[in-house]
Amino acid sequence: MTKAFYVTTPIYYVNDAPHIGHAYTTVAGDVLTRWRRQRQESVFYLTGTDEHGTKVERTARENGVEPQVWCDRLVEEAWKPVLQTIDAANDDFLRTTSERHRLGVQKFWQTLQDNGHVYEADFEGPYCVGCEEFKRPGDLVDGKCPIHDRPVEMLHETNYFFRLAQFSDALLEHYERHPQAVEPRSAYNEVVSFIKGGLEDISMSRSSVGWGIPLPWDDKQVVYVWFDALLNYITAIGYGTDAPEFDQIWPADVQLVGKDILRFHAVYWPAMLMAAGLPLPEKVFAHGWLLVGGEKMSKSKLTGISPDQIVDDFGSDAFRYYFLRAIQFGQDGSFSWEDMAARYTAELANGLGNLASRATAMVVRYRGGVLPGPGDYANADLALQELLAACAERADAAMLQLDFSTGILAIKDFVDAVNVYVTEQEPWVLAKDPASAERLDTVLYTICESLRAIAVLYHPVMPKSTAKIWESLGQQAELAEQPVQDVGRWGQLRSGSHVVKGESLFPRLETP
Ligand code: MSP
Numbered sequence: 012m013t014k015a016f017y018v019t020t021p022i023y024y025v026n027d028a029p030h031i032g033h034a035y036t037t038v039a040g041d042v043l044t045r046w047r048r049q050r051q052e053s054v055f056y057l058t059g060t061d062e063h064g065t066k067v068e069r070t071a072r073e074n075g076v077e078p079q080v081w082c083d084r085l086v087e088e089a090w091k092p093v094l095q096t097i098d099a100a101n102d103d104f105l106r107t108t109s110e111r112h113r114l115g116v117q118k119f120w121q122t123l124q125d126n127g128h129v130y131e132a133d134f135e136g137p138y139c140v141g142c143e144e145f146k147r148p149g150d151l152v153d154g155k156c157p158i159h160d161r162p163v164e165m166l167h168e169t170n171y172f173f174r175l176a177q178f179s180d181a182l183l184e185h186y187e188r189h190p191q192a193v194e195p196r197s198a199y200n201e202v203v204s205f206i207k208g209g210l211e212d213i214s215m216s217r218s219s220v221g222w223g224i225p226l227p228w229d230d231k232q233v234v235y236v237w238f239d240a241l242l243n244y245i246t247a248i249g250y251g252t253d254a255p256e257f258d259q260i261w262p263a264d265v266q267l268v269g270k271d272i273l274r275f276h277a278v279y280w281p282a283m284l285m286a287a288g289l290p291l292p293e294k295v296f297a298h299g300w301l302l303v304g305g306e307k308m309s310k311s312k313l314t315g316i317s318p319d320q321i322v323d324d325f326g327s328d329a330f331r332y333y334f335l336r337a338i339q340f341g342q343d344g345s346f347s348w349e350d351m352a353a354r355y356t357a358e359l360a361n362g363l364g365n366l367a368s369r370a371t372a373m374v375v376r377y378r379g380g381v382l383p384g385p386g387d388y389a390n391a392d393l394a395l396q397e398l399l400a401a402c403a404e405r406a407d408a409a410m411l412q413l414d415f416s417t418g419i420l421a422i423k424d425f426v427d428a429v430n431v432y433v434t435e436q437e438p439w440v441l442a443k444d445p446a447s448a449e450r451l452d453t454v455l456y457t458i459c460e461s462l463r464a465i466a467v468l469y470h471p472v473m474p475k476s477t478a479k480i481w482e483s484l485g486q487q488a489e490l491a492e493q494p495v496q497d498v499g500r501w502g503q504l505r506s507g508s509h510v511v512k513g514e515s516l517f518p519r520l521e522t523p
Contacts, residue, residue: 015055017263018044021272022059022105022243025082026070028089030315031334031346032269032301032308034097038331039298039340039415040267041099045471046410046418048100049495055260057247059105060090064143064236068222078222082108096318098327098474105247107224107239115246116239117227119287120215124228128174128286134214137163141311142271143236145214158271159311166219170232173215178282182206185281191294193277194413195341198270198297202277213279241280245289263292265413270297271307296413299343301334308346321351328473329355329517335415335472336423352520358423363465363476364517366430370458371483374510377442382459382485383452384506391432392457398428399464400499406468407495422468429461459484460504467493476516483513 020040023033037058044056061067062082071081086106094101105112123129137146141159145166155162186192186203193199216232217223223233233239242250244263249256268276276295284291300307303314322330333351336358338344374382388396402425409418438458441451466480470490481490485508 012259013053015053015260016047017248017260017265018047018054018056019244019263019266020058021268021276022061022107022240023090024064024066025060025062025085025090026066027310027315028085029093029318030308030310031318031321032315034093034318034330035301035334036267036269036298037094037099037101038097038334039413040265041097041101042331042335042415042471043265043410043413045100045474045491046495049467049471049491049493050407051492051494055103055248056099056101057103057105057244058094058099058101059103059243059247060086060107061236061240061243062086062106062108063223063233063239065140065220065222066143068220069140079108082106093318096322096327097330100474103247105243107243111252112239112243112246113224115251116224116234116242118251119242119245119283120234120238121227123173123283123286124171126286129171129215130174131169132172132212133167133169134172135167136165138166139163158307168218170214170218170235171216171226171229172212173238173283173286175213175279175282176210178285179206179210181285182210182278182281185291192291193273194294194296198273198277198295198341202273205274206278210278210282237275237279238283241275241283244280244292262290264294266292266295268295268297270299273297296341298340299338301338302343302345305345316346324520325351325355326475326517328476329359332359332419332472336419338416340413340415355517356520360517360519362423362430363426363469364515366426366433366458366465367462367480367483367513367516369433370455370462371510372512373438373442374455374459375512377438377451378455380510382504382506382508382510383455385453385456385502386449388453388457389450391436392453395428395432395457395461396501399425399461399501403464403468403495403499410471419472422465422472425461425468426465429458429465432461433458456504456506459510460501463504464498466490467495467498479513479516483511485509485511 018040020036040056044054047054068078071078074081139146139156139159141161142156146163183206193202215235215238216226217235218232220233223236224239226232245261248260266276281291308314333354337354374380402421405421406418409421436454438451438454441447462480463484466477470477478490
């Protein structure tokens with residue numbers, strides 16, 4: 012069996028409900044997953060929740076409940092439902108409080124302990140509960156964590172250390188040989204310079220924290236929350252519980268992370284894997300932050316917007332489209348309702364939605380809903396066919412490189428060209444002249460065949476509205492099974508297909 016293409020998101024802390032920053036990562040992974048599936052690749056897409064550690068435990072207790080009760084409630088009422096809200100097609104959802112995860116984590120650390128990668132020592136230093144991270148003095152600004160803008164806590168405890176420092180050379184060599192293993196380039200450079208700056212051994216357990224997975228050899232300590240959470244990527248696919256499944260899926264092909272957690276994923280995580288003798292992920296991609304007022308959007312700073320707030324007004328397809336279209340993946344981006352509304356109206360309602368409704372309405376009006384076959388193609392028709400092939404190729408190359416905005420733009424260029432074609436060919440004028448009947452057939456066919464291709468290309472980005480387009484074109488085959496590599500082959504719609512005028516895909520926004 013061929014290996015599945017394995018895509019992961021970070022697992023999200025359940026100290027609070029999701030905001031659009033979390034949904035952003037999940038949507039990106041989902042579009043990549045659906046794109047590759049549309050290329051007929053087998054893909055395994057994982058997401059989940061990070062439930063242990065001080066941050067979650069304190070939040071639960073502040074709310075007067077036991078941590079497990081808190082986690083169960085948040086996961087069921089907020090984190091799993093958001094996947095429906097944004098239409099995520101994940102294969103699994105890993106909770107770090109699950110039995111399969113505990114077994115895998117304990118097996119992993121027992122192996123490292125047995126092989127001499129772990130030793131007991133005293134730890135003293137600053138810790139940011141917001142990041143759940145041991146900080147170095149150089150990481151702080153005015154004694155505070157710059158990400159959370161809150162004072163750090165001073166820890167002094169005896170715990171177990173992971174021998175991270177001994178992997179410095181192996182990590183540098185790995186990154187030298189695999190420059191694509193961390194992207195974008197700025198993230199790669201940051202990782203390499205961090206390693207060159209010198210790695211120190213790091214605590215892998217906590218003795219003053221109770222909410223976590225007990226160490227298999229010392230049940231008075233729990234695994235440090237990051238060294239528990241990172242293992243989700245392997246425990247979800249059977250590490251420690253199902254070896255054949257694990258071999259079928261590991262290593263990960265794309266691990267998406269926000270840039271704030273790059274060090275964990277591109278330094279600590281590969282070192283852990285090396286220590287366990289496991290293969291390293293092909294790529295960690297660090298995307299930027301959604302900003303509000305120039306700062307990272309966050310619930311703790313009360314700048315979090317819930318995905319529901321946007322999806323209720325614009326729909327899940329527009330949500331998915333907007334964030335990947337408007338922000339270059341890898342860069343920070345500011346969210347504003349005005350920009351969202353402007354693009355929704357221009358690109359989705361007036362662009363794609365209008366094309367779909369005009370095309371199908373004309374076949375209904377002029378040909379009684381029966382798709383005509385084309386006559387001889389004129390230059391304008393042939394130019395559109397060529398443009399489709401070129402745009403599809405551009406889109407495919409960009410999507411595979413996680414350059415979602417370029418990929419979407421390539422498809423949008425084609426949509427715009429088809430709209431121009433409709434305006435220039437004036438089918439409504441041709442319809443008035445019986446002598447132009449064959450030309451009208453060709454124009455209607457060209458528009459609908461273009462729409463077929465658009466539905467296929469946009470399906471990974473906007474699964475719901477493209478399914479509606481597909482249906483209104485009278486297509487019965489599964490849209491998700493139309494190979495993206497074949498989308499530019501002209502003439503796939505069969506004449507005689509039954510076309511109906513679909514409902515409005517992107518209804519006009521109500522003005523307040
Ligand atoms: N639990 C850890 C990750 C463990 S992975 C083994 C964690 N959780 S988190 O909930 O704080 O954030 C997880 C991810 O959510 C970030 O890495 C990022 O992908 C996404 N985002 C959270 N806030 C975001 C923005 N404001 N903007 C963009 N993405 C954001 O860190």
